[in-house]
Amino acid sequence: MDKLDISVVVPLYNEAESLPELAAWIDRVMRENGFSYELILVDDGSSDGSWTEVERLKAQYPAIRGIGFARNYGKSAALYCGFAAAEGEVVVTMDADLQDSPDEIPELRRMILEEGYDLVSGWKKRRHDPVGKRWPSKFFNWTARAASGIRLHDFNCGLKAYRRKVVKAIEVYGEMHRFIPFLAKQAGFSRIGEKVVDHRARKYGCSKFGLERTVKGYLDLITVLFMTHFGRSPMYFFGSLGTLMFLVGGGTTVWIIAEKLWKQCHALPLRPVADQPLFYLAILAVILGVQLFLAGFLGELINRGSSERNKYLIDKTL
Numbered sequence: 620m621d622k623l624d625i626s627v628v629v630p631l632y633n634e635a636e637s638l639p640e641l642a643a644w645i646d647r648v649m650r651e652n653g654f655s656y657e658l659i660l661v662d663d664g665s666s667d668g669s670w671t672e673v674e675r676l677k678a679q680y681p682a683i684r685g686i687g688f689a690r691n692y693g694k695s696a697a698l699y700c701g702f703a704a705a706e707g708e709v710v711v712t713m714d715a716d717l718q719d720s721p722d723e724i725p726e727l728r729r730m731i732l733e734e735g736y737d738l739v740s741g742w743k744k745r746r747h748d749p750v751g752k753r754w755p756s757k758f759f760n761w762t763a764r765a766a767s768g769i770r771l772h773d774f775n776c777g778l779k780a781y782r783r784k785v786v787k788a789i790e791v792y793g794e795m796h797r798f799i800p801f802l803a804k805q806a807g808f809s810r811i812g813e814k815v816v817d818h819r820a821r822k823y824g825c826s827k828f829g830l831e832r833t834v835k836g837y838l839d840l841i842t843v844l845f846m847t848h849f850g851r852s853p854m855y856f857f858g859s860l861g862t863l864m865f866l867v868g869g870g871t872t873v874w875i876i877a878e879k880l881w882k883q884c885h886a887l888p889l890r891p892v893a894d895q896p897l898f899y900l901a902i903l904a905v906i907l908g909v910q911l912f913l914a915g916f917l918g919e920l921i922n923r924g925s926s927e928r929n930k931y932l933i934d935k936t937l
Contacts, residue, residue: 624654625728626707626783630697631660631715633667637822638715642676642683645721649682652725659684660715661701664691670935677937685937695796700933702786708732710786714777720817727780730812737785737808740771740800741778741816766840767801771813774800778816782808798840853918861911868904871897 627645631638642658649656660683662670673685686700698712709728713719723741730739756775763774774797781803789802800811845856875898882889892898 622655623657623707624709625649625656625724626659626705626710627656627721627724628659628661628698628701628705628710628712629715630663630694630701630712631665631669632663632691633665633669634715635665635667635669635672637717638669638672638676640822641715641717641721642680644717645724646680646682648721648724654725654728657682657684657705657707659686659701659704661685661697662687663693663697664688674937683937685935686933687935689934693794695791695794698796698799699791702789702791705783705786708783710781710783712777712779712781717822718819719778720819723778723814723816724780727778727814730814731780731782734812735810736812737782737810738800738803739780739812739814740773741776742772742813743776743818744772744815745818763798763801763840767798767804769800769804769811771800771811773813774798776816793842795842854915857911857915857918861908861915863908864904864911865908868901868906868908871901872905875901 629641638660645656645658658680660673660676662673662685670685670687673683673687677683677685684704686697686704688696701712702710709731711724711727713721719741727739727741730736756773760772760774764770779799785803785806785808788806788808789799791799791802795802804811875892875895879889879892
């Protein structure tokens with residue numbers, strides 16, 4: 620099989636109405652530019668007949684490949700499996716709702732191959748979303764920029780292009796698809812660019828994401844920061860914190876007992892150790908220190924002996 624120019628990975632969930640138009644649009648762009656391509660449609664457990672539509676489109680467009688999950692796992696799982704299957708020199712991701720324009724693909728590919736970027740992220744500078752969705756997104760992106768040091772305006776944009784080796788090197792799990800640029804940077808791919816892209820109003824159906832996405836986004840940010848710094852050695856975090864707590868608690872306990880003995884030797888008024896709240900706080904600090912040490916040891920054991928976490932039940936493939 621000849622080397623493919625582009626792999627387009629499209630995660631989808633209940634997007635049967637938009638798939639015919641999306642497939643035709645992508646095919647037109649590829650033919651106009653003379654690109655060899657594959658379109659990987661990953662059905663994340665849809666219940667609206669999306670997989671039936673994927674099967675129908677496969678007969679019309681041989682470049683289509685389909686992956687169908689037995690149930691809904693989430694966008695990160697769909698991207699993970701799509702990345703694993705991708706064979707193109709450049710891998711492009713986009714949403715299935717027609718809000719991302721396939722016309723952006725040639726320029727994204729050019730930036731990867733000619734300007735030397737490892738990853739190019741889309742920036743929906745002018746968004747066709749309600750205010751209640753835009754402003755939380757702006758605040759989230761500001762926080763993500765400050766925490767990651769990556770100067771992107773739109774971490775959440777589904778339209779991105781990658782050099783093939785990038786998607787093969789990173790592991791996307793849980794809800795980490797929002798932080799793929801950060802994961803790529805931590806893997807050593809520091810050439811990360813941005814392109815203003817056209818954002819279209821939703822044509823079919825409604826958004827599959829609610830307000831809970833904002834809360835999950837911040838929890839994911841904390842997770843990805845922890846995992847990138849301490850994921851391979853949790854003892855560095857828990858052990859350091861445990862040592863600090865143990866030293867503070869132990870030192871305070873020794874000081875309280877030493878003070879009592881000194882006052883006894885000099886016949887000074889003293890207060891029983893057990894009557895001092897500070898003594899109990901010191902004991903609590905010692906106990907917490909020991910527990911944090913144990914958490915670090917357990918984390919190391921789990922990290923060294925864990926089974927593969929990215930296991931998804933794929934029901935159908937094309």
